[in-house]
Amino acid sequence: MTSIAASERLTLSALLEGQTAAHLVVAADDLGWWQQLMRREEKIVPTTGLQRALARALHRFGWLAPDGDGYRLTEDGHEIAFNRGFVRVTTRGWEPTFRQIGSAAATADIVPAQTDPDAVARGCTDIALRHPETLQAIAARVAQDTEPGSTVDLGCADGGRLQIIGEFGHTEQLIGVDIEAGVIDTARERLAGLGFADRVRLRAGSVQPGDELPAWLDEGIRSDVTTAMSFNLMHQLASDGGGIDAVLGAWLDWFPNVRRFVIGDVVRSAGVQWHEQPWFAPTFEIYHELTGVRVWRDDEYADAFASLGFRVAEHLDKDHEAMMVWIAER
Template identity: 45%
Template sequence: MTAVTPLVHSPSHIGDFTIRDVIEGQTAGQLIAAADDWGWWVTLLGGDTTAPTTGIQHTVAEGLVRGWEPTFRQLSDSPHLEFIPAATEPGEVARGCTDIARRRPEIFEAIGHAIAAGTPGTTIDLGCADAGRVLALAGIAASERFLGVDIEDGVIEAARTEVAERGLADRITLLAGSVQPESDPPAWLAAVDRQRVTTAMSFFLLHQLASDGDGIAAVLRGWMTWFPNLTRLVIGDGYLLEAPYWTQQPWFSPTYEIYHAVTGVRLWTRQEYERAFAELGWTVRRRLEDHTMLVTTILERG
């Protein structure tokens, strides 16, 4: 594999996106070559999915795919488009979204203790994936009730089965639907006692909702309208970090960067998040950083 000379400019805009940005650095190229040697690209282009069986295969698969394979499959047929729509494999994304609860239990202990220290109410996870996060928190904040909402019906149905098997159906309710604030409230909201919701949390999703909508503050304002008694927010997301080149960012991942470049879903800076929080009257109580890029912020008001 021949090393690629870095660009002398910063690819900060979609117009600067070049093939060198895609393959910059030997690590990304070696992952691609290894997957080709294993026959993965032939399998994927044939319409099938890969099935990693060893530790090293799982590592390469995570670096290359991360559940975004359906997005990248659109590339061959879309050279004339400015962006392609974001598409994901729901099961893979669900596992990735709740991995934080398994990998960094101390972060969820901090969230759970903050919830448990207040008056018992209802905590809602907006974009709950496979409910792994609410299951983790239910074991810490034993007096709290939990709601989970996710747009993927199949993921929600499977999660309901697990909740029931664990005997937690009386404390955890899972609903299917969009959590993007629109002019009309989503249908699932009619099944919720909105006055009882005092904590709202969301992980790995706010940046996309803000990109599709009118920014971070607009999404948060919509959630605050849905749940007028909110006193706590828990926001877990990746921040846009400044660096001359992608590979110089602390949390560089070729797949992650390319996914956002080709879909038009943007990342937001820490300053943009904090400006939106302050605009809406939220105070940062605690910030916890995970080495895989996630920053979890616990905010309160009132």
């Protein structure tokens, strides 16, 4: 057993206060505070007793600084605000799964993932919006195609990524598919509100390959798709579906005219102990081990593209140490 240096141990204090802080970060996000505070010139002014208590607590954690009748963001607070999507996904999105573990562990090897789909969708979109340049790079590639095409987002959640692709690529047609009908409704609202209604098709259904073509895959979508993208879902689909190459291979059958895959996912990190890994990686890996889902290595994604005759045109890894995006073309 390797011992963990005292300075790297997860302390009891961090365990307890961290959980309280995470709930308060999500509450402040529900009030729209982080977004408001990130516009540097703005401060928030609490107007109720609850808001004043919340703001005082965030001040005690070091993330807000008092300023006249309100509060501004500190440097540490900026990092929290910038990454609040991770806090929402882990605190609210995955909480239903973590809650079951103790009771299931007596008899079961894994616990089925149970999520709050809206919290996962909103958190994931907030994560994506932190680095619009990643999606800008994808839109720029798509724009290089001699003929405009259609980009499908497989597991599109509330449509946040389609929104950015649509904003940068003015002629691209957009298609989104997600297994959660509720988040597809949110995506429809979001994209219609931004004026994309006439160039977006949204479908509720599974993108997990099976023996038959999925019901949502009509002939129009089949032949139109030229770019197939999927973010933060492949690890799960590949675990259930015989590997990354098997999933990509099935999608090639679904979309015969696809020129490009854009896959984004969290990769397995080299470290074992939590302090040897970038933040979020231990939580991601533990959550998936508990739910029986593999987390795949960077080279396993690269091998899968190569095995299907796709060349990695871009490998984007500036967002987070454990989050990669591959643009693979043929």
